[in-house]
Amino acid sequence: MKTIVVAFMAIWMNIALTFAQAQTPSSKIYGRVLDAEGKNIEFATVALLKDTILLKTTFTEADGRFSFDQLGYGKYQIKISVVGAPIYQSDLLMVDAVQPNIALADIKMATGGNNLKEVTVAGQRAFVERKIDRTVVNVDALISNAGTTALDVLSKSPGVSVDQNGAISLKGKNGVAIFIDDKPTYLSGADLENYLRSLPSSSLDQIELMTNPPAKYDAAGNGGVINIKTKKTKTAGFNGGINLSLNQGQMSRSNDSFNFNYRKDKLNVFGTLSYNLNNSFTDLDLNRKYKNDDGSAKSYFNQNSYFRRHGNTFNLKTGLDFYATEKTTWGVVFTGMNRISKQVNNNTSNLSNASMQLDSVIHAENIDQIKYQNAGVNLNYRHKFNQAGRELTFDADYLLYHNQTDQTYYNFSYLPNMALKYQDILTGDLPSNIDIYTAKIDYSHPLANKWKLDAGAKSAYTKTNNTAGYFNTVNAKTSPDYEKSNHFLYRENINAAYLNMSREGKRFSLQVGLRYENTVSNGHQLGNLIKPDSSFKRTYNSLFPTVYFSYKLDTAGNNQLGLNYGRRIDRPYYQDLNPFFSPLDKFTYYVGNPFLKPSFTQSLELSHTFKNKITTTFSYSWVRDEVNETIEILNGTYYSRPANVGKTRVANLSVNAEIDLTKWLKLNAYTEVGRMVSKTDFYTGFLVTNGTFFRAYPNLQFKISPSWSAELNGQYQSKFSNVQFLLGSVHEFGAAVQKKLSPKSTLKLSAGDIFRNRIFNGVINNLAATEANWVNRQDSRRIVMSYSYRFGKAFNTPSSHESSGADAEKNRVKN
Numbered sequence: 001m002k003t004i005v006v007a008f009m010a011i012w013m014n015i016a017l018t019f020a021q022a023q024t025p026s027s028k029i030y031g032r033v034l035d036a037e038g039k040n041i042e043f044a045t046v047a048l049l050k051d052t053i054l055l056k057t058t059f060t061e062a063d064g065r066f067s068f069d070q071l072g073y074g075k076y077q078i079k080i081s082v083v084g085a086p087i088y089q090s091d092l093l094m095v096d097a098v099q100p101n102i103a104l105a106d107i108k109m110a111t112g113g114n115n116l117k118e119v120t121v122a123g124q125r126a127f128v129e130r131k132i133d134r135t136v137v138n139v140d141a142l143i144s145n146a147g148t149t150a151l152d153v154l155s156k157s158p159g160v161s162v163d164q165n166g167a168i169s170l171k172g173k174n175g176v177a178i179f180i181d182d183k184p185t186y187l188s189g190a191d192l193e194n195y196l197r198s199l200p201s202s203s204l205d206q207i208e209l210m211t212n213p214p215a216k217y218d219a220a221g222n223g224g225v226i227n228i229k230t231k232k233t234k235t236a237g238f239n240g241g242i243n244l245s246l247n248q249g250q251m252s253r254s255n256d257s258f259n260f261n262y263r264k265d266k267l268n269v270f271g272t273l274s275y276n277l278n279n280s281f282t283d284l285d286l287n288r289k290y291k292n293d294d295g296s297a298k299s300y301f302n303q304n305s306y307f308r309r310h311g312n313t314f315n316l317k318t319g320l321d322f323y324a325t326e327k328t329t330w331g332v333v334f335t336g337m338n339r340i341s342k343q344v345n346n347n348t349s350n351l352s353n354a355s356m357q358l359d360s361v362i363h364a365e366n367i368d369q370i371k372y373q374n375a376g377v378n379l380n381y382r383h384k385f386n387q388a389g390r391e392l393t394f395d396a397d398y399l400l401y402h403n404q405t406d407q408t409y410y411n412f413s414y415l416p417n418m419a420l421k422y423q424d425i426l427t428g429d430l431p432s433n434i435d436i437y438t439a440k441i442d443y444s445h446p447l448a449n450k451w452k453l454d455a456g457a458k459s460a461y462t463k464t465n466n467t468a469g470y471f472n473t474v475n476a477k478t479s480p481d482y483e484k485s486n487h488f489l490y491r492e493n494i495n496a497a498y499l500n501m502s503r504e505g506k507r508f509s510l511q512v513g514l515r516y517e518n519t520v521s522n523g524h525q526l527g528n529l530i531k532p533d534s535s536f537k538r539t540y541n542s543l544f545p546t547v548y549f550s551y552k553l554d555t556a557g558n559n560q561l562g563l564n565y566g567r568r569i570d571r572p573y574y575q576d577l578n579p580f581f582s583p584l585d586k587f588t589y590y591v592g593n594p595f596l597k598p599s600f601t602q603s604l605e606l607s608h609t610f611k612n613k614i615t616t617t618f619s620y621s622w623v624r625d626e627v628n629e630t631i632e633i634l635n636g637t638y639y640s641r642p643a644n645v646g647k648t649r650v651a652n653l654s655v656n657a658e659i660d661l662t663k664w665l666k667l668n669a670y671t672e673v674g675r676m677v678s679k680t681d682f683y684t685g686f687l688v689t690n691g692t693f694f695r696a697y698p699n700l701q702f703k704i705s706p707s708w709s710a711e712l713n714g715q716y717q718s719k720f721s722n723v724q725f726l727l728g729s730v731h732e733f734g735a736a737v738q739k740k741l742s743p744k745s746t747l748k749l750s751a752g753d754i755f756r757n758r759i760f761n762g763v764i765n766n767l768a769a770t771e772a773n774w775v776n777r778q779d780s781r782r783i784v785m786s787y788s789y790r791f792g793k794a795f796n797t798p799s800s801h802e803s804s805g806a807d808a809e810k811n812r813v814k815n
Contacts, residue, residue, distance in 0.1 A: 166193030177221030215513025239792020311341025
């Protein structure tokens with residue numbers, strides 16, 4: 001199959017390049033803008049018009065140059081605007097077969113030369129932007145995002161919820177796929193949480209929220225796709241930035257980054273290095289009441305777990321782009337991550353009888369030593385054809401993940417008088433390796449009447465190798481624990497193709513797409529002395545349609561309606577298919593489920609946007625065979641396992657507003673109310689659960705002076721039910737202030753969860769003869785100080801180019 005796909009891609013690229021060579025040379029208008037003293041003007045706004053209609057705009061480079069290429073024949077006009085100078089307007093410029101390229105004479109603007117060096121730009125990017133198929137969040141628009149992590153930024157994004165374990169949901173739906181620059185993180189669970197906590201907010205540019213992603217994206221992720229776009233320097237020459245931050249709660253943390261970019265002639269070299277120091281804790285109380293058949297108390301279990309975490313993470317991304325011609329670019333990108341961390345869980349469990357008299361005490365010290373490494377390489381190719389908007393891209397990726405976890409669990413059992421009754425040691429050696437290979441090709445072609453065609457194909461192959469070797473030590477004698485030891489192998493191949501048509505008109509816009517995916521998976525659980533071999537194989541094919549409508553009710557675009565529909569899939573995590581179980585503590589085990597089926601979601605959204613300031617959205621989703629965590633109690637021990645919980649319906653009404661209350665005060669606010677209903681055949685019987693939830697994220701921004709600004713923010717989430725779990729309400733308040741020290745440096749100070757209200761709590765329902773609840777406290781109250789500095793020196797260079805990466809892949813690697 002892989003040979004066929006590679007051959008198909010090679011033939012496709014050869015055909016496309018043949019067509020490219022057959023086209024006529026592109027037309028171009030270019031020139032240079034100077035001030036009154038003859039010096040280059042950078043960032044002058046240059047507009048291209050045809051028949052008085054604005055076609056496109058650009059900015060001049062550091063050498064004052066600009067260009068518009070891929071032009072059709074016709075009459076054009078250039079307009080140039082610079083702060084402090086009258087607008088320049090050219091005569092009509094005729095582009096035809098006789099004169100396909102027009103080089104304008106140097107254009108001098110009536111400026112004051114050096115007066116342009118220190119210009120303060122008062123404008124600010126909007127926090128939220130709305131597009132036909134996604135919502136875009138500008139990270140730097142909030143001061144309180146400075147010095148934090150990608151996970152903190154996500155928690156403040158409209159419609160995004162991050163729970164106590166770092167799990168991410170979008171508008172009430174789990175199964176969200178996370179991407180970095182349109183490329184998969186290939187992570188989930190604890191690994192995804194740790195990665196997002198190690199990614200500094202200073203390296204982020206935008207967050208794209210897609211509840212119904214277009215056909216170009218993989219169909220994986222019932223909750224939709226969140227694409228995190230990192231900052232890319234487009235200025236020519238050598239430039240970059242440094243970001244330093246100190247995060248002080250009860251413990252100290254740090255998020256620091258350095259990025260650089262060098263562009264000259266046909267070569268562009270770039271890189272980002274970031275460092276994260278993590279010091280954190282979780283203080284968790286678990287309370288369980290076991291009952292007799294008549295409902296009376298049988299016994300009690302009260303447990304406190306104090307998790308102490310310490311880790312150092314380094315992230316590196318570097319690469320280069322080679323501009324072979326004006327139309328063709330080759331690129332290579334290397335990524336790597338190295339994390340060394342340690343988690344110590346001091347655990348005390350009190351077991352009492354029906355009269356709440358102490359029977360015994362279990363004390364445990366659980367130590368996890370973790371070494372996590374990731375390396376990847378991406379090869380990319382981009383060719384722009386002579387026809388504007390016609391483009392071919394190709395990407396090939398290889399990624400390797402290696403995780404080595406060494407566990408040591410010390411358990412001591414005491415009588416009520418604290419006399420030692422029993423002790424043992426459980427050790428675990430858990431190496432895990434994941435290899436991922438992907439190749440994809442995408443083609444864009446503009447059609448008549450403003451229609452555009454996009455098509456592509458992709459193949460992804462994943463293999464995992466997970467080993468867990470456990471040993472018990474009792475009375476100084478060590479023996480293998482075959483009940484917990486296991487070795488799981490998994491292979492998966494996903495082949496996909498898509499077609500997308502779109503048209504953007506003055507008032508009506510339309511986009512329709514269809515994606516086909518073929519999945520072949522094989523799982524093999526190797527046996528041991530007491531466990532037999534087991535294996536499974538699954539093959540399934542699916543179609544995933546997407547439709548988007550957008551209509552402006554008035555010519556000014558003050559009122560705009562949007563409608564979209566999409567179908568998606570959630571494939572089980574690799575480790576969730578592993579039938580063996582692993583200990584979390586002496587009374588709690590995680591168990592895999594080889595019978596998990598993929599779940600499918602259909603989503604419908606209707607929205608209204610007023611003056612690009614207030615967007616109201618109603619969404620409705622129905623999920624079949626949703627995968628969710630279930631808790632079962634056997635002989636007083638908790639077993640957590642994933643299961644298909646049946647059918648789920650989610651209805652959601654949200655409002656996102658960005659309003660200028662005064663010249664110095666702006667309000668950003670997001671609120672949503674939702675209702676979730678689940679029906680499933682549970683192990684305690686047929687179960688119907690429903691719950692209504694409310695979320696609010698208000699943010700006030702104060703413009704104190706040109707160099708000083710401030711912010712007040714808050715979050716609130718009401719309690720709600722989800723299958724077995726009743727989650728309690730949670731809220732927090734924060735504040736931030738920013739000082740621009742110079743055009744290139746900024747100092748920010750923020751405080752989060754000032755009153756320490758971010759405490760998670762909840763109840764576990766539908767347990768056989770058991771009641772259970774928990775309270776979770778973390779190091780959430782903090783003060784963050786961050787400093788950023790930009791540097792750079794520009795040289796003459798060709799027009800800018802953004803390197804591309806491989807398209808989206810589902811994040812299904814779970815720790």
